[in-house]
Amino acid sequence: MKLLTKVRLILVLAIIGGMLSSGCSRQKGEAIPLLNWYVFNEPSGAFSMAARQCSEASQGAYQVELIPLPADTDQQREQLVRRLAAGDTAIDIIGMDVIWTAEFAQAKWILPWTGHVAEQAKAGRLAAPLQSATYQNQLWGAPFTTNAQLLWYRTDRINTAPETWDEMIHLAETLGKTGIIQAQGERYEGLTVFFISLLASAGGSVLDESGTRISLAQEPTLFALSVMARLANSVAADRNLATAREDQTRLAFESGNASFMVNYTFVWPSAQENTPEIAEHIGWARWPAVIEGKPSRFAIGGINLAVSAYSLHPELAFQAAACIASVRHQQRAAELGGLPPTIAALYDDPKVREIFPFADVLHSTLRDAVLRPQTPLYNDVSLAISRILHPMRAIDPQRDVVRLRDAITRALNSEGLL
Amino acid sequence: MNLRQRNERRLAWLLCAPAVTVLIGVIVYPILYAVWLSLFRYDLRFPEQRVFVGLDNYVSILTSEVWWQALGNTLILTIGSVSIELLLGFILALIMHHTLFWRRAVRAAMLIPYAMITVVAAMAWKFAFDPTTGFIDALLDREQAWLTQRGSAFLVIILTEVWKTTPFMALLLMAGLTLVPHELIQAARVDGANAWQRFIKIVVPTMKPVILVAVLFRTLDAFRIFDTVFILTRGAQNTETVSMVGYNTLLVSLNLGLGSAVSVLIFVGVLIISIVFIKGFGTPTGRRGEIDS
Structure with a gap:
């Protein structure tokens, strides 16, 4: 009996120790990798909801942490480029404005999308937003939200x-x-x-x-x-x-x-x-x-999700970004935050049409849309x-x-x- | 030079060496490095495309309307704020000098704005002049968006600078006032000079070196103005200053070559101001002989 209690005690201590260490250290092999998603501060909470749900759906493969950037595009860029130029490894996923693609890609700050995740990122996307994530025939981001006047x-x-x-x-x-x-x-x-x-x-x-x-x-x-x-x-x-x-x-x-x-x-x-x-x-x-x-x-405007070249977990970051940019979360972003989706089919979705009674005009605007010059x-x-x-x-x-x-x-x- | 003198000289150099080394490390080296960088086309985004371009960056800056506009704006702000500060600073200095009661309390109170962080002060002024949340419009009974027009934006920036740095000017001038010999004033009074004559003929000439030093310090500071404008307008409404041009080129565009060239030109500007003050107006630089002359 005495031996058994001792064994139990050791087990309990080991479990508590394990919990503590998983909570505060990332170096341990069994800890869940943390992915930092730098994106503008979205007031409705649609982005944080996407981060949470994708983390849960990954079943412990990764944990997405939202890091809010200022609302102003210039200020977002200022903060990001300063970190990226210094090779900051704390950035994993970037909420990348459509106008930054060429610059970030040319500077080799982001990774190209290839294979299975690239297919996911391209699926059903409108042409112009997809083009905005493309530079020199390579895909550099998953089209997430778009916008037009x-x-x-x-x-x-x-x-x-x-x-x-x-x-x-x-x-x-x-x-x-x-x-x-x-x-x-x-x-x-x-x-x-x-x-x-x-x-x-x-x-x-x-x-x-x-x-x-x-x-x-x-x-x-x-x-x-x-x-x-x-x-x-x-x-x-x-x-x-x-x-x-x-x-x-x-x-x-x-x-x-x-x-x-x-x-x-x-x-x-x-x-x-x-x-x-x-x-x-x-x-x-x-x-x-x-x-x-x-x-x-x-x-058009809008953001694409890119993966930083300095990320410590690029594979997981691609998976997480693809999840955040998926139909389900684009629909949520439209419903909660009023952000127009980049997936064409969503413009026929009843819920989205309720939020955007002008969905048809918007859709046709997006079909004829142009991009701002794609130059670094x-x-x-x-x-x-x-x-x-x-x-x-x-x-x-x-x-x-x-x-x-x-x-x-x-x-x-x-x-x-x- | 005998042996002893030589030894002393060597000892002096040895004693100075640590300080000189540190100064070379933190001042001389960065300046030279900036000058070196300014001769390249060098974009931090594309480091491999670095090319030596000689003076091209300078040519491109000096032929750009952005630079001259910013220089003009900077000079407006510098002259505007320093002249008001000098006037107000003198008044404050005289008040501090002649206060009979609570001398310390009065002096401390006047120094509060100077002790405040510039960004905080600029924020406070921005909120004060905001048409919806500010009290200035309510006070003046008008509806004006002060920071959306060039003229009024300049006014707010200058007022903020004046409010913030007048105490510095006043403090220096007050130190100067203590240099004026009491007997001179008394003698002038006996000779029938009124207060204004005593001020113009005795106080100001005696204080000239101090005034020049104070104005030089403030001019150099004001020429490099950045934070106040950055917070208040971010350079909109054509209020951009040379430091902001440098910041935008270096930290927003990550253009190290062009940005370094802007920094070097600002440095040259500072140098010119200093030379004009020291050679032109005879501002003392700290050596005894010059103060006495």
């Missing part, structure tokens, strides 16, 4: 949505005091997106197909710049246009003074919650075209664009085509200041 307008003031920017500006000018168009004109990434979308809608692009040389064909660029100048100098422009970002334009639209707004889909749940009386009269349509009869093409120097290119084109009211299309080309060329040669 729509045209939001007041159905109580306008019967049918305008199809082109010219038509919309003209219409707004005839509406009088409430004929304001809300757009993003601050000197930041949003202005670059605005320009690239106008340019793509006019049939142009910033870089040529090689992705290394400047394109900026004369005619489409002039079209795009003319729309910007016309909008900014019209009475239909908000007087805060030069400092407006997405959120300011949303608030201004919710105040009821504007009749049109180009903005992302987050404005819909927001209007329903803040100003239900206005939400009743909100209509949606495709982003306006630049040339009549030629549907607009918007430069995108950050510099974008800064060059937003610097040259701000403020929009000072744009002189003929002169600024030349300035723009000059600034982007310098950026592509890494020689211009920013």
Whole structure:
């Protein structure tokens, strides 16, 4: 008996010891590997739920820990690149903005997706988001969420949505005091997106197909710049246009003074919650075209999930990222966080359609979507664009085509200041 | 030079050696390394593509409108804040110097802003000027988004700087005030000079070296301004300063070559300011002879 109690005691101690050591050390072989997922701080909790459920489903293979980054894309990038450039092993999965793919891949900070996990990451994805995770014919991330702007307008003031920017500006000018168009004109990434979308809608692009040389064909660029100048100098422009970002334009639209707004889909749940009386009269349509009869093409946003090249558990990180980006969690992200999915079939899912009554318009927008230039120097290119084109009211299309080309060329040669 | 002198000289060098070694390690080496890096096209994202480009980085910076704009902004902030600080600093110094009661308490109270971390101070000012949460708009009975326009953004940045660093100026000037011989003031008073004449003809000339040192210190500080602007506007509304250009190039774009060139140019700016002050205005550098002259 005495011996038995002793054995029991030792067993109990061993179990307690095992529990303690698994709790605080990662070096022990039997401990669950911890995967750090760096991603923007998603307020609804959809991301943390995905992290938890995927960890549970892995049955002890890995544990995903969410590390929130700031909401602002530039600040997210700033924190990530500083760590990645230093080879930080504490980053496993990266919530990678669609514009970082080329840079991160070229710098060898992330691993390419191959084999089974790559198939999982590609399954059923929309073309544009999938393209955004691809660089030099290799997949560098699992397309997770996407985003595009729509045209939001007041159905109580306008019967049918305008199809082109010219038509919309003209219409707004005839509406009088409430004929304001809300757009993003601050000197930041949003202005670059605005320009690239106008340019793509006019049939142009910033870089040529090689992705290394400047394109900026004369005619489409002039079209795009003319729309910007016309909008900014019209009475239909908000007087805060030069400092407006997405959120300011949303608030201004919710105040009821504007009749049109180009903005992302987050404005819909927001209007329903803040100003239900206005939400009743909100209509949606495709982003306006630049040339009549030629549907607009918007430069999409969103994030892909990439695996850091310095991760200590890359295999597990691929599995976890594939799980987080799977149908189930994309659906959750749409339901809880209002983040549009990258899996095409989800746009026919009843639950998703309930969240996005504009699912069809959004789906068709995404089908025609374009990408911002996929170059490792995108950050510099974008800064060059937003610097040259701000403020929009000072744009002189003929002169600024030349300035723009000059600034982007310098950026592509890494020689211009920013 | 006899043997003893030579030995003493050697001993002096030996005694200085540790300090000199440390200084070379933490100051001279980084400066030289930055100068060296600035001659390369060197992007930390693509380290293998490093090429020697000579002075190309400097040419590219000096022909860029971004640099000149930032330099202009920095000079506006520097001149704006230092001149107000000098004025206010003098007033505060005179108050501190002439306080009869609670001298220590008054001095300590005036130093509080200087003791505060710049980021915290800038945050406080940002909140104060915020149109929705701030009290400034309510106080002035207006609705203005101060930080969204260039002019008012500059005003807020300068005010923040002034609030934060005037105590430093005041402290230096107060030390200068104690240098003014009491007998001189008394004699002037006997001769019928009024308070303003005594201040302009006696106090200021006697304090000139101290004033110049104080202004030099503050100018050098203000020229390198970063944190206040970073917190208040992040360089938006065209308020970017040269230090922010350096930060953006080095830490956001990870462009080591170009960023080092910006840093070197800022260093040159600091050097020019120092030379103008020391050679042009005769600011003493600490050697006895010059203070006396």
